[in-house]
Amino acid sequence: MAKIVAITSCPTGIAHTFMAAESLKRGAEALGHSIKVETQGSVGTQDTLTPADIQNADVVIIAADTKVDQSRFAGRPVYETSTNAAIKDGQSVVKNALRAAAAEAAPAPAPAATATKHIVAITSCPTGIAHTFMAAEGLEKGAEALGYKIKVETQGSVGAQNTLTSADIAAADVVVIAADAKVDTGRFAGKPVYETSTNAAINDGQAVIKNALAQATTQKAGAKDYVAEVQAAKAARSQSRRGPYKHLMTGVSYMIPFVVAGGIMIALAFAVGGYKIAFFDTSNLTVLVTGFTANPLQSLGAALFVIGAKAGFLLYVPILAGFIAYSIADRPGIAPGMIGGVIASLGGSGFLGAIIAGFLAGYTIYWLNRGIKLPRNLAGIMPVLVLPVLGSLIVGLIMIFVVSVPVSFLNQALIGWLKGLQGVNAAILGLIIGLMMAFDMGGPVNKAAYAFATGLLLDPHNPVYLPMAMSMAAGMTPPLGLALATVLFKDRFTHDEREAGKAAWVLGASFITEGAIPFAAEDPFRVIPSIMIGSAVTGALVGLFGIGLHVPHGGIWVMFIPGVVSNLPLYTLSIVIGTVVTAAALFVLKRPLAVQEGATEEEKVPVAAVA
Numbered sequence: 001m002a003k004i005v006a007i008t009s010c011p012t013g014i015a016h017t018f019m020a021a022e023s024l025k026r027g028a029e030a031l032g033h034s035i036k037v038e039t040q041g042s043v044g045t046q047d048t049l050t051p052a053d054i055q056n057a058d059v060v061i062i063a064a065d066t067k068v069d070q071s072r073f074a075g076r077p078v079y080e081t082s083t084n085a086a087i088k089d090g091q092s093v094v095k096n097a098l099r100a101a102a103a104e105a106a107p108a109p110a111p112a113a114t115a116t117k118h119i120v121a122i123t124s125c126p127t128g129i130a131h132t133f134m135a136a137e138g139l140e141k142g143a144e145a146l147g148y149k150i151k152v153e154t155q156g157s158v159g160a161q162n163t164l165t166s167a168d169i170a171a172a173d174v175v176v177i178a179a180d181a182k183v184d185t186g187r188f189a190g191k192p193v194y195e196t197s198t199n200a201a202i203n204d205g206q207a208v209i210k211n212a213l214a215q216a217t218t219q220k221a222g223a224k225d226y227v228a229e230v231q232a233a234k235a236a237r238s239q240s241r242r243g244p245y246k247h248l249m250t251g252v253s254y255m256i257p258f259v260v261a262g263g264i265m266i267a268l269a270f271a272v273g274g275y276k277i278a279f280f281d282t283s284n285l286t287v288l289v290t291g292f293t294a295n296p297l298q299s300l301g302a303a304l305f306v307i308g309a310k311a312g313f314l315l316y317v318p319i320l321a322g323f324i325a326y327s328i329a330d331r332p333g334i335a336p337g338m339i340g341g342v343i344a345s346l347g348g349s350g351f352l353g354a355i356i357a358g359f360l361a362g363y364t365i366y367w368l369n370r371g372i373k374l375p376r377n378l379a380g381i382m383p384v385l386v387l388p389v390l391g392s393l394i395v396g397l398i399m400i401f402v403v404s405v406p407v408s409f410l411n412q413a414l415i416g417w418l419k420g421l422q423g424v425n426a427a428i429l430g431l432i433i434g435l436m437m438a439f440d441m442g443g444p445v446n447k448a449a450y451a452f453a454t455g456l457l458l459d460p461h462n463p464v465y466l467p468m469a470m471s472m473a474a475g476m477t478p479p480l481g482l483a484l485a486t487v488l489f490k491d492r493f494t495h496d497e498r499e500a501g502k503a504a505w506v507l508g509a510s511f512i513t514e515g516a517i518p519f520a521a522e523d524p525f526r527v528i529p530s531i532m533i534g535s536a537v538t539g540a541l542v543g544l545f546g547i548g549l550h551v552p553h554g555g556i557w558v559m560f561i562p563g564v565v566s567n568l569p570l571y572t573l574s575i576v577i578g579t580v581v582t583a584a585a586l587f588v589l590k591r592p593l594a595v596q597e598g599a600t601e602e603e604k605v606p607v608a609a610v611a
Contacts, residue, residue, distance in 0.1 A: 123154050173213070247358070264308070350458075
């Protein structure tokens with residue numbers, strides 16, 4: 001009796017996935033073999049194969065019409081077919097798989113003993129489309145033919161994929177750069193690097209691998225790429241998220257593009273048509289202001305406002321709720337989550353209601369999916385009928401009869417209190433938001449402050465602009481203060497840190513607080529208190545001046561659009577003062593670095609900080 005494991009999957013993840021699984025089970029049982037089938041469907045992965053299942057299997061069957069990751073089956077015989085073939089004749093598929101596995105296991109002439117090489121590579125072309133991926137495939141096939149292990153990072157138009165980790169690079173015998181566009185090689189310091197074109201990798205991947213092993217030159221250590229380091233830190237944080245925080249941040253990450261696009265469209269509408277453009281009849285998108293063209297098709301200001309406020313901002317609450325639910329329950333959670341989000345928007349509970357709706361929908365679907373057991377031949381209706389209908393019914397009723405009224409009351413009470421803050425009270429709120437924005441530079445505390453400010457800004461009935469101004473100004477200050485300090489107090493920073501200061505100017509101006517992370521990682525006990533002091537001062541000044549900000553992101557690049565900031569001179573002054581305070585705090589807390597005797601300017605590295 002053979003032991004078989006299998007995976008079934010189809011593009012929709014519904015009928016064919018489960019029908020193929022059932023047919024394979026019947027076919028294997030009829031032949032007297034044991035089988036375990038993992039289904040990758042629209043309700044998520046079910047009956048997941050364990051490492052022990054795979055290790056003990058005589059053959060792996062992939063019956064799929066979509067790409068299935070096979071990395072966990074390394075060393076096991078794999079037989080691939082379609083779901084249709086499995087559905088029509090499961091027995092034949094099982095027989096063919098066992099026959100192919102037996103043929104693969106037949107003794108072959110022993111190859112000459114060669115040491116396995118570990119190779120990492122990057123492929124990239126100017127457009128980041130065809131050549132990038134064709135070159136990656138060429139290198140993978142070439143390494144496989146030579147018996148070497150390879151991992152290829154593609155830097156394409158959809159961003160970096162299959163990103164090389166520090167462990168991958170450390171274990172590599174050689175680094176291959178097959179690119180027609182500039183690729184940063186700073187992270188490969190000390191490793192043999194071979195550079196060629198994408199065409200060479202496409203035409204003859206084997207030759208490229210051989211040449212790389214014979215001709216690669218060791219990459220000299222150079223200045224760190226701090227922008228890449230910032231991106232790596234953000235990615236690491238994303239990977240480390242777990243539990244409710246992970247689900248909330250998933251929703252926020254999908255929401256932010258709608259918020260940013262909508263906010264900037266509104267800012268442009270105000271710049272073109274003035275604030276009165278906001279008064280219009282939502283039923284027919286007709287502008288009701290005297291002197292303005294009634295039809296938004298004939299008025300650029302009105303059209304921009306419709307795009308931003310009545311399209312972008314209309315979607316952000318359902319998107320937030322829907323993707324919180326998606327993070328918890330996969331695709332079946334999206335519809336109940338978004339329906340709950342729409343109810344939150346209509347009922348006035350807004351941002352807070354969307355968060356409740358998202359978690360409610362996600363966990364409702366999660367438990368329904370595990371609690372309802374249908375026959376295998378009906379499993380396909382779970383994600384398209386049972387879960388969306390029951391989930392939407394439960395979430396909708398709870399949102400209408402339980403959540404909307406009290407949360408709406410709480411929301412409006414909070415908004416009323418915040419709008420009443422002035423002077424010292426507003427400065428205290430700004431100080432708290434400033435401390436939160438700088439404390440972990442894009443981590444949970446920073447994101448909590450930003451989400452709080454964004455939710456108040458986007459309230460459709462009674463928006464509050466003050467916390468958003470505090471949040472963005474205080475989030476810009478840490479990288480800007482560090483950049484200024486690297487210019488004014490060079491003896492307190494290494495050569496690499498001074499180079500990083502140049503990137504920190506741009507990151508800070510763009511409201512990317514994470515630009516401070518590399519500095520904080522090097523010297524946390526001096527850098528973090530310094531940036532917290534500067535951000536607290538900035539937030540407090542914004543609150544004291546009562547400044548409002550009408551867009552949720554963009555940094556300096558949107559500040560000068562007319563109407564975006566309620567008092568641009570004082571807002572700019574607050575950021576400048578906070579930046580100077582951050583640099584001054586760094587001057588006090590950090591000490592000049594001792595350097596190795598005889599070192600050149602670029603070789604200077606700290607031996608010990610002077611106490």
